[in-house]
Structures are given as structure tokens and as C-alpha cells.
Amino acid sequence: MSQRVAGFGTTVFVEINALAREHGAVNLGQGAPDFDGPPEVLAAAVTAVNSALNQYAPGTGMSSVRAAIAAHADRFYQQKVDPDFEVLVTSGATEAVFAAILGLTDAGDEVIVFEPVYDSYVPNMVMAGVTPRYVSLRGENWTFDPDELAKAFNARTRAIIINTPHNPTGKVYSREELNVIATLCQKHNVIAITDEVYEHILYDDAVHTRLATLPGMAERTLTISSLGKTFSVTGWKIGWAIGPAPLVTAVNRAHQFITFAVASPLQAAAATALGLPLSFFDNLRGMYQTKRDRMLASLQRAGFKALKPQGSYFIMCDWRGVAPVRITDDVQFAQWLTTEIGVACIPPSIFYQDADKHLAKYLARFSVCKKDETLRAAAERLSRLGKL
Numbered sequence: 404m405s406q407r408v409a410g411f412g413t414t415v416f417v418e419i420n421a422l423a424r425e426h427g428a429v430n431l432g433q434g435a436p437d438f439d440g441p442p443e444v445l446a447a448a449v450t451a452v453n454s455a456l457n458q459y460a461p462g463t464g465m466s467s468v469r470a471a472i473a474a475h476a477d478r479f480y481q482q483k484v485d486p487d488f489e490v491l492v493t494s495g496a497t498e499a500v501f502a503a504i505l506g507l508t509d510a511g512d513e514v515i516v517f518e519p520v521y522d523s524y525v526p527n528m529v530m531a532g533v534t535p536r537y538v539s540l541r542g543e544n545w546t547f548d549p550d551e552l553a554k555a556f557n558a559r560t561r562a563i564i565i566n567t568p569h570n571p572t573g574k575v576y577s578r579e580e581l582n583v584i585a586t587l588c589q590k591h592n593v594i595a596i597t598d599e600v601y602e603h604i605l606y607d608d609a610v611h612t613r614l615a616t617l618p619g620m621a622e623r624t625l626t627i628s629s630l631g632k633t634f635s636v637t638g639w640k641i642g643w644a645i646g647p648a649p650l651v652t653a654v655n656r657a658h659q660f661i662t663f664a665v666a667s668p669l670q671a672a673a674a675t676a677l678g679l680p681l682s683f684f685d686n687l688r689g690m691y692q693t694k695r696d697r698m699l700a701s702l703q704r705a706g707f708k709a710l711k712p713q714g715s716y717f718i719m720c721d722w723r724g725v726a727p728v729r730i731t732d733d734v735q736f737a738q739w740l741t742t743e744i745g746v747a748c749i750p751p752s753i754f755y756q757d758a759d760k761h762l763a764k765y766l767a768r769f770s771v772c773k774k775d776e777t778l779r780a781a782a783e784r785l786s787r788l789g790k791l
């Protein structure tokens with residue numbers, strides 16, 4: 404095994420999923436729906452398979468899907484992009500982020516991330532020889548200190564990654580926060596890479612702001628998103644990066660030798676998905692609002708202090724007072740909840756790589772992207788907690 408990957412280990416997701424299977428737990432761990440995507444999108448994939456769309460697509464993506472990605476950006480954010488030079492189709496957002504780091508940074512550069520941080524970013528940086536620099540998200544609203552962020556920028560800073568809506572916290576970055584980030588990016592000539600895979604999963608009156616649409620940011624922002632979360636097809640791994648041609652060209656230099664091209668029939672279906680009427684996106688938001696509200700209430704009834712998310716699939720909770728005293732950290736809690744109560748969750752310490760790891764100790768992350776009956780079964784099991 405190379406030294407490059409030796410430190411990665413296997414993720415706790417694998418362990419919790421195995422435990423959940425072994426103990427027949429209701430799995431609210433992984434952020435993948437246990438229901439299917441829209442029938443017309445699934446049918447479009449089947450039609451594509453049966454229409455001889457089964458050979459390599461162009462490396463940058465099929466023109467119909469690049470056009471659909473550009474039209475979606477315009478429809479929801481009035482973001483104008485040229486589908487021929489400013490859009491790249493990737494194997495999910497995951498590949499887009501990795502190709503962005505490889506294509507836009509050099510070994511020895513620094514990239515700023517907010518902690519807690521989505522689990523692939525830092526390993527991506529390690530593989531690229533890039534140094535992560537952490538800025539804390541803290542408190543019930545997961546805010547950052549603008550001075551701490553300003554101090555994180557230096558002559559070696561090449562990029563900053565912003566994930567909004569945020570996994571695992573459910574934070575949606577406000578326009579004011581994004582303005583602070585935008586000002587610093589321009590002052591230090593830094594590229595912003597945004598991961599917006601939960602862009603359509605928003606609660607209450609939350610508004611998703613695309614950093615690329617703020618003044619001065621279009622020319623230095625790479626916007627990344629994907630089909631998986633919005634269309635409940637996480638297994639398809641169709642993602643994209645949007646940005647100015649020089650950035651997209653650089654990302655494509657890496658992409659062409661990572662995956663080269665992405666599944667043709669699923670790309671064809673992506674064009675159908677992205678073109679669905681507004682009512683689809685409204686219904687999705689309404690469906691998730693109901694799921695989040697119910698799950699929030701169930702967790703609170705069970706004795707958790709739940710931190711209300713503004714977006715994403717997740718609810719973070721403080722479990723103190725809910726578990727026996729012998730449980731002393733988030734990993735033990737997740738194992739105990741899975742094996743003894745029959746509900747699997749994720750221990751958030753996997754999203755901490757730096758000094759704030761202790762903040763995860765009493766937290767648990769629950770996914771709400773599950774059928775109503777799954778959430779009901781989980782609620783019933785969690786209701787035992789209050790009686791322990």
C-alpha cells in the first residue's frame with residue numbers, strides 16, 4: 404500500500420452499515436434515499452439504454468446534458484454559462500471535487516476548508532500533496548469567525564471549498580457569509596470551489612445562494628453539483644462542474660485521465676431530470692420539509708437536543724442525557740444506538756480532521772432521506788430511549 408493512502412483506513416460508514424445489517428437496525432446513517440427517483444427520469448435511462456446510447460460519451464459530457472446543466476443554472480440562479488466551454492460532466496460531485504483539486508492546485512499549495520468537513524475533501528488534498536487549512540464552524544448555527552477565516556488566507560492559499568447546504572450540519576451559508584468569503588477570495592486571488600449537491604433540499608424559508616453569482620465571483624468560482632440528491636438517484640453518479648473556461652479546462656485535464664467519460668445512458672436521463680417542471684422541485688422541497696419536521700419532533704421527544712438544519716438530508720443532535728453513562732463518545736454512541744436500540748446513525752467525528760474533533764464527541768448525525776415508514780419505524784424505536 405502506498406504511503407499516500409495508508410493513513411486513510413476504512414470509513415466508519417462501512418462499519419455502521421455492517422452493524423446495522425447484522426442487528427436489523429433501521430439505517431438512518433448513510434445519506435442515500437431508500438426510495439426511487441422520479442419514474443420519468445428512470446424511464447429516460449431505460450429508453451437511452453434501448454436506443455444504442457451505450458458507447459463512450461464525449462469526455463466533457465453529452466451536449467444535451469451540458470445544455471441542460473446550463474439551462475438549470477440559468478433557471479434557478481440566473482447564472483449564464485456557455486454549455487460548450489464552461490460545463491464539465493463528471494462521475495458525481497465526488498469526482499468533480501477531486502478533479503478540481505488536481506486540476507487547479509499544485510503540491511505545496513494550501514486549500515481552506517470549513518470544519519466539520521465532508522469526508523472526501525481532505526483525502527483528495529492529501530493525494531494531491533496539498534495542505535488543508537481549517538476554519539471552524541461552531542455554535543448552534545454553525546457560524547464561522549470572519550477574523551479566523553481572514554487569517555487562514557496567505558500567499559500559499561490557492562482555493563477554498565464551500566459546501567452549502569452543508570453535510571453534516573444542515574447549515575445553509577447566508578448571503579452575508581458568502582460575501583465575506585467572496586471579498587477574501589478577491590483580495591487574495593483565490594479560487595472558490597463550491598459543493599452544492601443539496602441545492603434543492605432547503606427547509607423553512609432558507610434560500611440557497613450560489614457563490615458564483617455574487618459580484619466578482621463568476622470568474623473565480625467552480626460550481627459543483629450532481630443529480631444524486633435532487634433526483635434520488637445517488638447510485639448514478641452523474642455530476643458536473645460549472646465555471647469560467649480556464650478553470651473548467653484545467654479540471655478537464657485531470658478528469659480526462661481519471662474517468663475520461665461518464666455513463667452515456669444516465670447522462671441522457673440527466674437531461675430529462677434537469678428539465679423537469681418547477682413543480683417537481685417544489686414537491687421535493689415539500690416532501691423533505693415534512694420528513695425533517697417529523698424526524699426533528701421524534702428526536703426531540705426521545706430526549707435529544709436536535710440542531711435544526713436549514714437544508715441537506717441531515718439532522719445533527721446532541722445525545723447527552725439519552726445514552727447510559729458508560730457511553731463516552733460519538734462512535735460508542737452510534738454503535739450502541741445501532742446494536743441496542745436498532746437505529747443506525749453516523750458519528751460526526753469522521754467529519755473532523757483537526758483541532759475541533761472534540762466538538763463531535765456528543766453528537767450524532769441522522770439522515771431524513773428515508774420513506775415515511777422507515778422514519779416511523781425509527782421513531783418508534785427511538786421512543787424507547789426516554790423510558791430507559
Ligand SMILES: Cc1ncc(COP(=O)(O)O)c(C=O)c1O
Nearest residue numbers: 434495496497521570629631642
Ligand atoms: C457534501 C457532499 N458532496 C458530495 C457528495 C457526493 O456526491 P456524488 O454522489 O454526486 O458524488 C455527497 C454525498 O453524500 C455530499 O454529502
